[in-house]
Amino acid sequence: MELPFAESWKIKMVEPIRKSTREEREQWIKEAHYNVFQLKAEQVYIDLLTDSGTNAMSDRQWAGMMVGDESYAGARSFRHMRDTIERLTGFRYVIPTHQGRAAENVLFSYLVKPGDIVPGNSHFDTTKGHIEGRKASAVDCTVDEAKDTQLEVPFKGNVDTGKLDKVLADHADKVPFIIVTITNNTAGGQPVSMQNLKDVRRVADKYGKPVIFDSARFAENAYFIKTRESGYADKSIKEIVKEMFSYADGMTMSAKKDAVVNMGGFIATNKQDWYEGAKGYCVQFEGYLTYGGMNGRDMEAVAIGLDENTEFDNLETRIKQIEYLAKRLDEFGIPYQRPAGGHAIFVDADRVLTEVPKEEFPAQTLTIELYLEAGIRGCEIGYLLADRDPVTRENRFNGLDLLRLAIPRRVYTNNHMDVIAVALKNVFDRRHDIKRGVRITWEAPLMRHFTVQLERL
Numbered sequence: 001m002e003l004p005f006a007e008s009w010k011i012k013m014v015e016p017i018r019k020s021t022r023e024e025r026e027q028w029i030k031e032a033h034y035n036v037f038q039l040k041a042e043q044v045y046i047d048l049l050t051d052s053g054t055n056a057m058s059d060r061q062w063a064g065m066m067v068g069d070e071s072y073a074g075a076r077s078f079r080h081m082r083d084t085i086e087r088l089t090g091f092r093y094v095i096p097t098h099q100g101r102a103a104e105n106v107l108f109s110y111l112v113k114p115g116d117i118v119p120g121n122s123h124f125d126t127t128k129g130h131i132e133g134r135k136a137s138a139v140d141c142t143v144d145e146a147k148d149t150q151l152e153v154p155f156k157g158n159v160d161t162g163k164l165d166k167v168l169a170d171h172a173d174k175v176p177f178i179i180v181t182i183t184n185n186t187a188g189g190q191p192v193s194m195q196n197l198k199d200v201r202r203v204a205d206k207y208g209k210p211v212i213f214d215s216a217r218f219a220e221n222a223y224f225i226k227t228r229e230s231g232y233a234d235k236s237i238k239e240i241v242k243e244m245f246s247y248a249d250g251m252t253m254s255a256k257k258d259a260v261v262n263m264g265g266f267i268a269t270n271k272q273d274w275y276e277g278a279k280g281y282c283v284q285f286e287g288y289l290t291y292g293g294m295n296g297r298d299m300e301a302v303a304i305g306l307d308e309n310t311e312f313d314n315l316e317t318r319i320k321q322i323e324y325l326a327k328r329l330d331e332f333g334i335p336y337q338r339p340a341g342g343h344a345i346f347v348d349a350d351r352v353l354t355e356v357p358k359e360e361f362p363a364q365t366l367t368i369e370l371y372l373e374a375g376i377r378g379c380e381i382g383y384l385l386a387d388r389d390p391v392t393r394e395n396r397f398n399g400l401d402l403l404r405l406a407i408p409r410r411v412y413t414n415n416h417m418d419v420i421a422v423a424l425k426n427v428f429d430r431r432h433d434i435k436r437g438v439r440i441t442w443e444a445p446l447m448r449h450f451t452v453q454l455e456r457l
């Protein structure tokens with residue numbers, strides 16, 4: 001008999017978590033104004049708010065923390081991190097930052113000017129924020145397949161190169177660079193194929209434009225290339241990663257995801273002019289060039305984490321856990337963005353709470369129901385997050401309305417996945433009784449989902 005699949009690690013340190021009663025949760029979520037960002041972490045049993053900075057480090061990463069070099073300038077830990085990044089990506093200029101959005105801030109301060117247009121595949125919110133905040137615009141060129149959650153295609157995160165070519169044909173003079181997000185978080189943690197990265201490079205070269213990868217989950221992307229794209233099955237993850245980055249001019253990185261740490265980020269490139277142009281902003285916003293907002297110990301942990309997480313076994317353990325949860329949801333017929341992505345399951349709330357009108361925020365309603373059911377904290381990636389149209393001030397109901405269940409790396413077991421699946425099933429079974437959603441009582445003008453206050457209808 002073939003041996004079943006199991007994790008490629010064993011557990012050395014644990015952190016207790018606590019269940020609560022439905023009564024307690026009713027009270028807590030009311031006090032939080034029905035916004036899960038406002039809950040205290042102790043009020044959560046299984047926390048799926050994000051996979052960012054919520055990972056469990058390895059024994060070797062913790063050991064690295066002890067030998068971190070905290071020198072202000074010239075720290076050995078910086079060189080360890082820089083050399084690892086260069087070995088993995090081929091980029092020799094590295095600017096450390098405290099997290100991913102800080103990398104965007106530093107690099108875009110140099111590259112993005114008012115009136116610019118930055119095409120890409122579903123820019124992440126902070127990426128979009130750093131573009132729009134500079135009075136430039138982000139144009140989404142994601143493939144249309146990403147909008148149909150039930151369509152089963154292997155690389156739903158891809159850039160539609162036809163759309164990209166059109167943006168460049170119309171506005172090439174206004175485009176400072178193209179940004180490709182790997183994996184595509186907003187479209188459901190969906191990967192981008194190697195062929196697509198090559199095609200983007202070809203279009204970029206046609207117009208003489210540079211390409212940046214928003215690389216937060218680049219290792220998970222490499223896993224999908226290896227397992228789904230023909231010609232890559234026999235290549236190592238490190239070989240695939242090297243090839244991926246050969247099609248880019250630079251990267252911004254949130255190390256809080258695929259470097260499997262709790263804090264950190266960086267910019268890497270081979271363009272000396274970008275390095276020279278951006279480094280002053282690092283000093284201004286982040287810190288001196290050999291720490292840029294990170295502790296020496298954190299740079300050590302990033303270096304080790306990057307190396308470990310570009311190994312197949314570690315990634316296989318990770319992605320198989322997401323697949324496991326997806327299979328459980330399939331058993332219960334719960335609709336989510338198919339196929340399961342790299343870091344999360346995105347439940348299609350519009351298809352679950354069919355009787356809740358969109359004006360009453362079905363995905364947020366589902367997020368609240370799941371919390372009430374079992375103390376599980378997911379995150380709405382839907383109409384609340386989409387904010388209002390800046391001109392009409394109307395809610396934007398044209399995108400998807402999803403409940404994201406982001407799985408931290410190496411934190412929960414498949415028993416937890418079973419709890420999540422059954423809790424969702426219980427909500428799903430009574431979906432026709434849920435006819436009303438929520439109403440906004442207070443909201444911020446931008447990025448409202450973090451602080452919005454709601455009441456149940």
Ligand code: F0G
Binds near residue numbers: 099185
């Ligand atoms: N790019 C992508 C694709 C991301 O998913 C994130 C963060 C960032 C950039 C910004 O990085 O948080 O280190 O400043 N995503 C988190 C999430 C917050 O929950 O998806 P950061």
